[in-house]
Amino acid sequence: DGGITQSPKYLFRKEGQNVTLSCEQNLNHDAMYWYRQDPGQGLRLIYYSQIVNDFQKGDIAEGYSVSREKKESFPLTVTSAQKNPTAFYLCASSMGRGRDTQYFGPGTRLTVL
Amino acid sequence: AQSVTQPDIHITVSEGASLELRCNYSYGATPYLFWYVQSPGQGLQLLLKYFSGDTLVQGIKGFEAEFKRSQSSFNLRKPSVHWSDAAEYFCAVGTDSNYQLIWGAGTKLIIKP
Numbered sequence: 001d002g003g004i005t006q007s008p009k010y011l012f013r014k015e016g017q018n019v020t021l022s023c024e025q026n027l028n029h030d031a032m033y034w035y036r037q038d039p040g041q042g043l044r045l046i047y048y049s050q051i052v053n054d055f056q057k058g059d060i061a062e063g064y065s066v067s068r069e070k071k072e073s074f075p076l077t078v079t080s081a082q083k084n085p086t087a088f089y090l091c092a093s094s095m096g097r098g099r100d101t102q103y104f105g106p107g108t109r110l111t112v113l
Numbered sequence: 114a115q116s117v118t119q120p121d122i123h124i125t126v127s128e129g130a131s132l133e134l135r136c137n138y139s140y141g142a143t144p145y146l147f148w149y150v151q152s153p154g155q156g157l158q159l160l161l162k163y164f165s166g167d168t169l170v171q172g173i174k175g176f177e178a179e180f181k182r183s184q185s186s187f188n189l190r191k192p193s194v195h196w197s198d199a200a201e202y203f204c205a206v207g208t209d210s211n212y213q214l215i216w217g218a219g220t221k222l223i224i225k226p
Contacts, residue, residue, distance in 0.1 A: 092157075098213075101147070
Protein backbone atom coordinates (compact mmCIF):
# COMPACT_ATOMS: atom_id res chain seq x y z
CA ASP A 1 0.00 0.00 0.00
CA GLY A 2 1.23 3.49 -0.79
CA GLY A 3 1.51 5.92 2.04
CA ILE A 4 3.59 7.79 4.56
CA THR A 5 5.11 6.24 7.63
CA GLN A 6 6.42 8.04 10.67
CA SER A 7 8.34 6.48 13.47
CA PRO A 8 8.28 6.22 16.35
CA LYS A 9 4.69 7.04 17.33
CA TYR A 10 5.76 8.18 20.80
CA LEU A 11 9.18 9.56 21.68
CA PHE A 12 10.59 10.69 24.96
CA ARG A 13 13.77 12.60 25.39
CA LYS A 14 15.66 14.37 28.12
CA GLU A 15 16.37 18.04 27.96
CA GLY A 16 19.59 18.80 26.12
CA GLN A 17 19.38 15.79 23.81
CA ASN A 18 18.92 15.86 20.06
CA VAL A 19 16.34 13.47 18.61
CA THR A 20 15.53 12.46 15.05
CA LEU A 21 12.02 11.75 13.77
CA SER A 22 11.68 9.50 10.75
CA CYS A 23 9.41 10.09 7.75
CA GLU A 24 9.26 7.81 4.72
CA GLN A 25 6.92 7.90 1.72
CA ASN A 26 6.40 5.49 -1.15
CA LEU A 27 4.04 7.71 -3.15
CA ASN A 28 6.81 8.92 -5.48
CA HIS A 29 6.09 12.47 -4.37
CA ASP A 30 8.58 15.23 -5.03
CA ALA A 31 7.67 17.45 -2.08
CA MET A 32 7.76 16.66 1.62
CA TYR A 33 6.81 18.75 4.64
CA TRP A 34 7.21 18.80 8.40
CA TYR A 35 4.57 20.41 10.60
CA ARG A 36 4.33 20.99 14.31
CA GLN A 37 0.96 20.87 16.01
CA ASP A 38 0.21 22.24 19.45
CA PRO A 39 -3.25 22.25 21.05
CA GLY A 40 -5.38 25.05 19.67
CA GLN A 41 -2.72 26.26 17.23
CA GLY A 42 -3.37 24.31 14.07
CA LEU A 43 -0.46 23.30 11.87
CA ARG A 44 2.75 25.28 11.68
CA LEU A 45 5.28 24.56 8.95
CA ILE A 46 8.80 23.73 10.13
CA TYR A 47 10.61 22.78 6.91
CA TYR A 48 9.69 21.68 3.42
CA SER A 49 11.56 20.14 0.53
CA GLN A 50 10.57 20.31 -3.13
CA ILE A 51 13.32 18.07 -4.42
CA VAL A 52 16.15 15.86 -3.24
CA ASN A 53 19.08 17.73 -1.69
CA ASP A 54 17.07 20.92 -1.35
CA PHE A 55 14.89 22.22 1.48
CA GLN A 56 13.54 25.52 2.78
CA LYS A 57 12.72 26.86 6.20
CA GLY A 58 9.12 27.25 7.14
CA ASP A 59 7.61 29.53 9.75
CA ILE A 60 9.20 27.94 12.83
CA ALA A 61 12.51 26.38 11.71
CA GLU A 62 14.61 27.56 14.67
CA GLY A 63 15.91 24.62 16.68
CA TYR A 64 15.17 22.09 13.94
CA SER A 65 17.19 20.62 11.08
CA VAL A 66 16.35 18.33 8.15
CA SER A 67 18.00 16.45 5.31
CA ARG A 68 16.70 15.14 2.00
CA GLU A 69 19.24 12.68 0.64
CA LYS A 70 16.62 10.37 -0.87
CA LYS A 71 13.30 11.13 -2.50
CA GLU A 72 11.51 8.78 -0.10
CA SER A 73 12.94 10.09 3.15
CA PHE A 74 12.81 13.41 5.02
CA PRO A 75 14.04 13.03 8.61
CA LEU A 76 13.61 15.85 11.13
CA THR A 77 16.08 16.46 13.94
CA VAL A 78 14.85 18.32 16.99
CA THR A 79 17.96 19.87 18.51
CA SER A 80 18.65 20.96 22.03
CA ALA A 81 18.31 24.55 20.79
CA GLN A 82 14.55 24.09 20.40
CA LYS A 83 13.19 25.70 23.55
CA ASN A 84 9.84 23.96 23.75
CA PRO A 85 9.96 20.77 21.70
CA THR A 86 7.08 18.88 23.32
CA ALA A 87 4.47 18.66 20.54
CA PHE A 88 2.84 16.46 17.92
CA TYR A 89 4.86 16.32 14.69
CA LEU A 90 3.30 15.56 11.33
CA CYS A 91 5.02 14.71 8.08
CA ALA A 92 3.31 15.14 4.72
CA SER A 93 4.10 14.73 1.05
CA SER A 94 2.64 15.93 -2.25
CA MET A 95 3.45 16.28 -5.92
CA GLY A 96 4.59 19.76 -4.95
CA ARG A 97 2.26 22.27 -6.54
CA GLY A 98 -0.22 24.45 -4.71
CA ARG A 99 -3.09 22.52 -6.22
CA ASP A 100 -1.80 19.16 -5.04
CA THR A 101 -3.19 17.28 -2.09
CA GLN A 102 -0.87 16.81 0.84
CA TYR A 103 -0.93 13.30 2.28
CA PHE A 104 -0.11 12.94 5.95
CA GLY A 105 1.59 10.36 8.10
CA PRO A 106 0.16 9.25 11.46
CA GLY A 107 2.37 11.62 13.44
CA THR A 108 4.96 11.38 16.22
CA ARG A 109 4.28 12.69 19.69
CA LEU A 110 7.48 14.00 21.25
CA THR A 111 7.67 14.60 24.98
CA VAL A 112 10.65 16.21 26.66
CA LEU A 113 11.15 15.05 30.22
CA ALA B 114 -0.52 37.70 1.97
CA GLN B 115 -2.80 34.73 1.87
CA SER B 116 -4.67 33.78 5.01
CA VAL B 117 -7.36 31.37 6.14
CA THR B 118 -9.83 31.99 8.95
CA GLN B 119 -11.93 29.41 10.69
CA PRO B 120 -13.98 31.57 13.04
CA ASP B 121 -15.29 28.78 15.25
CA ILE B 122 -12.80 27.09 17.58
CA HIS B 123 -15.42 24.61 18.82
CA ILE B 124 -18.83 23.61 17.53
CA THR B 125 -21.27 21.32 19.34
CA VAL B 126 -23.95 19.56 17.33
CA SER B 127 -26.50 16.92 18.26
CA GLU B 128 -26.19 13.58 16.54
CA GLY B 129 -28.43 13.56 13.47
CA ALA B 130 -28.44 17.35 13.14
CA SER B 131 -26.99 19.25 10.22
CA LEU B 132 -23.53 20.79 10.31
CA GLU B 133 -21.85 23.77 8.73
CA LEU B 134 -18.22 24.67 9.43
CA ARG B 135 -17.06 28.05 8.22
CA CYS B 136 -13.89 28.88 6.30
CA ASN B 137 -12.93 32.27 4.88
CA TYR B 138 -9.80 32.96 2.90
CA SER B 139 -7.88 35.96 1.69
CA TYR B 140 -6.26 35.67 -1.74
CA GLY B 141 -6.40 37.81 -4.86
CA ALA B 142 -6.90 35.07 -7.42
CA THR B 143 -8.90 31.87 -7.40
CA PRO B 144 -7.35 29.62 -4.78
CA TYR B 145 -7.23 25.88 -4.46
CA LEU B 146 -9.29 24.98 -1.40
CA PHE B 147 -9.08 21.95 0.83
CA TRP B 148 -10.86 20.51 3.86
CA TYR B 149 -9.09 17.95 6.01
CA VAL B 150 -10.22 16.00 9.08
CA GLN B 151 -8.09 14.86 12.01
CA SER B 152 -9.16 12.34 14.63
CA PRO B 153 -7.41 12.64 18.02
CA GLY B 154 -3.78 11.56 17.88
CA GLN B 155 -3.94 10.84 14.16
CA GLY B 156 -2.72 12.38 10.92
CA LEU B 157 -4.92 14.46 8.64
CA GLN B 158 -7.17 12.98 5.97
CA LEU B 159 -8.45 14.86 2.95
CA LEU B 160 -12.25 15.26 2.89
CA LEU B 161 -12.58 17.23 -0.34
CA LYS B 162 -10.95 19.88 -2.50
CA TYR B 163 -11.93 22.58 -4.99
CA PHE B 164 -9.88 23.62 -8.01
CA SER B 165 -12.33 25.03 -10.54
CA GLY B 166 -15.66 24.34 -12.18
CA ASP B 167 -18.70 23.36 -10.15
CA THR B 168 -18.68 25.35 -6.94
CA LEU B 169 -20.38 22.59 -4.95
CA VAL B 170 -17.88 19.85 -4.20
CA GLN B 171 -18.70 16.40 -2.87
CA GLY B 172 -16.29 14.61 -0.57
CA ILE B 173 -15.92 11.48 1.45
CA LYS B 174 -18.05 10.52 4.48
CA GLY B 175 -21.07 12.44 3.17
CA PHE B 176 -19.45 15.89 3.37
CA GLU B 177 -19.80 18.66 0.83
CA ALA B 178 -18.48 22.20 0.52
CA GLU B 179 -19.50 25.21 -1.50
CA PHE B 180 -17.06 27.76 -2.93
CA LYS B 181 -18.51 31.28 -2.88
CA ARG B 182 -16.14 33.69 -4.57
CA SER B 183 -18.15 36.78 -3.60
CA GLN B 184 -17.88 35.88 0.08
CA SER B 185 -14.36 34.38 -0.09
CA SER B 186 -15.76 31.35 1.66
CA PHE B 187 -15.57 27.59 1.42
CA ASN B 188 -17.93 26.26 4.09
CA LEU B 189 -18.13 22.55 4.86
CA ARG B 190 -21.56 20.95 5.33
CA LYS B 191 -23.10 17.64 6.25
CA PRO B 192 -26.86 17.05 6.40
CA SER B 193 -26.79 14.63 9.35
CA VAL B 194 -23.80 14.11 11.63
CA HIS B 195 -22.82 10.85 13.24
CA TRP B 196 -20.93 10.39 16.50
CA SER B 197 -17.94 9.22 14.45
CA ASP B 198 -17.69 12.70 12.89
CA ALA B 199 -16.32 14.08 16.16
CA ALA B 200 -12.87 15.33 15.17
CA GLU B 201 -10.98 18.48 14.28
CA TYR B 202 -11.51 19.98 10.84
CA PHE B 203 -8.99 22.10 8.98
CA CYS B 204 -9.46 24.35 5.98
CA ALA B 205 -6.43 25.09 3.77
CA VAL B 206 -5.62 27.22 0.74
CA GLY B 207 -3.10 26.51 -2.01
CA THR B 208 -1.97 28.78 -4.81
CA ASP B 209 0.03 28.53 -8.02
CA SER B 210 2.69 30.84 -6.60
CA ASN B 211 3.51 28.70 -3.60
CA TYR B 212 4.34 25.08 -2.82
CA GLN B 213 2.89 25.43 0.67
CA LEU B 214 -0.66 25.25 1.94
CA ILE B 215 -1.94 28.02 4.19
CA TRP B 216 -3.86 26.48 7.08
CA GLY B 217 -6.72 27.62 9.21
CA ALA B 218 -6.50 27.12 12.96
CA GLY B 219 -9.05 24.32 12.92
CA THR B 220 -12.55 23.75 14.29
CA LYS B 221 -13.17 21.04 16.84
CA LEU B 222 -16.50 19.30 16.32
CA ILE B 223 -18.21 17.86 19.38
CA ILE B 224 -21.21 15.57 18.92
CA LYS B 225 -23.95 15.46 21.58
CA PRO B 226 -25.73 12.13 21.90
